[in-house]
Amino acid sequence: MTVAALGSLPAAQPWRRRARVALVAALFDLALYNLYQVTRSPTRWPDFAFFYAFARAGVIEGYRRVYDPVVQQHWIQQLFPGAPFYVVVNPPPFSWVLAPLALLPFGLALWIWTLSMIAALAISSQLLAPPGRFLRLVYLGLWLAFLPAYLVFVSAPLAPLVILSLALAWKFVRDDHQVAAGLVLAVGLLKPTLAILVPVALLAAGYRRTFMAWLAAALAAVGASCLVLGPDGIRAYIALTLDFAANAYYLRWSLVPIVGGGVAWAVAVVAITLAIIWLAWRTRQQGLEITISIGVMGSLLINHHMTPGDLMMLLLPVWLLLRAGGSLVRDGALALAWVGGWLSLIFPVLVIVVASATPAAIFVDSLRSGRRLRSGPSELAREAAR
Template structure:
């Protein structure tokens, strides 16, 4: 069984070849996603385009008006429509896309956000660029034209730059005010590592964006945003298998199978475990910023009860960090095979969720975190937390 234990057959050349084939297949799937998005079924991107469209027209508070959004979005020919629930600073990003025709805006959004995510990820792992280009976790975000590529780029940037440019790293975290539950571990990660420049930059960026959105869009838009919470609450009420199977949290899967009580208990356990990782990572990895970033980003997939497969492009960082560790220090038994499965997991678990009746991504995220954490003994101590 050495072919599984060591997987020596998985050479650099073969990995590059497989990555190329996977990228080509992904491109074909993306074209199919675009054609479906232009049909009557609609697409998640309608919510972002609709919000950007009314903002570009000078009425940003209408981004949160469900009746207006229904009219704007179904005006594209879609029979379905989606509530916009992101905070007002996100409207700065969406307004330029809302000024474009919907079919062109979809292409522009996917191309720009994927390009940004790929550029940041390749900067972090230049030798592993074929694995970035072919990453299935990015494909599902692109196919939905969702926010995961943009937020993933910010998280990867934060993890990659923290040791060299802490202010830039912190600013990237602050911009995550557009989807704040993805940054819930960041304050604890930065504070326990003594990364105060990054901590301050994150706060300035977040508060600054909120203030700018208030100045640009007015207090009425901020007030209207609070009404969008009811739409999110309505989605979470009851047991909707179609909705819960799209989620990647222990909370969602437990609600589907065991009810609210067990779901809440697992959410609390998962959240506190992720928090413990963020607070102990510096000690575990000898103040190696990239190593702690790999651990914290892996833990981020377990921190929130509200997360979807299309939110997971940021997992490219812990996944490729493990690959880089294996190339430098040697792969552990079965680690190559495990990394192949985890590399495919964000897309594969979503594709299998409905046939299986359960989304297995929470278990994959836990396995990824375990692999990162157990690599801690390999790293040498770095700088002190005060640097």
């Protein structure tokens, strides 16, 4: 029995009340554990500290030098003496977005950014939640109880902004504002690896205007970035990105430890991308929620490197699939996605398991749906019989 079913059956059923109470109690208990993590977190230098130094370097020294590791380290030590050195390899538009905050004192900028990321997750959960107070509470609880999500309070990573962009894109497409959806999807370019296959999946499912709007925004962003960086800046960006991608810590949540790097990883990426495109086309009649979920999981599968905060991306397919409903197979994958995502900070390989199992379950469900359609009258036959 799914959460959606708990929200739709008559409230008078005693078992339903008990199930509701048990679910809310479990989520509340896990949310308290996250609160404990927040209060006991050893994180002295949040992600935003390095974002802030990166943005300050761009504003003051210019973007042609911002991907020089010497420049980044200089600004980190100047602003945060004694801090470790973590490079920032996000594309230039990310620095442009942060530029207004870089002009503020760090403490104020950190509060603004952190509250904005918290609000992004809260808004996303309520935007995707079906009607009803219980279901809205559950969607909120699925976020607050999700172990990787505690990082938004202590580290302020970027992933919540990408999640919000996908939730808004879902809303705009449903309201037949496909161009607006494509432009909002372009926010994902601030960290392209998190959702790079979502626009492609939408194209395969028939949302051409959304894809074209996203592509136009992407080309504009790439062109502006190249102009701002210049040849030397582009070379520095590529070199810094390759160096970052070689860090074994960030490879733990990727396919690289399983298939290896180089050609083997590239072949796996091509195969997965083609499979995601085909699956999005095959399931195009099953709903927008399915298409976006396939795109997100595919993006995580081909992601060469991730940071712990990126694991919050797993919340989006859970919310979408829960809203869409489905068979026991898909519901099982949904539960696995949340539980596996919760444990992925401890057991990184679970990201690959979850990101593989969800599209597989959607495929199996599409086979079952296809058999049901073939065994019954077609839509055209039913229309003709009326």
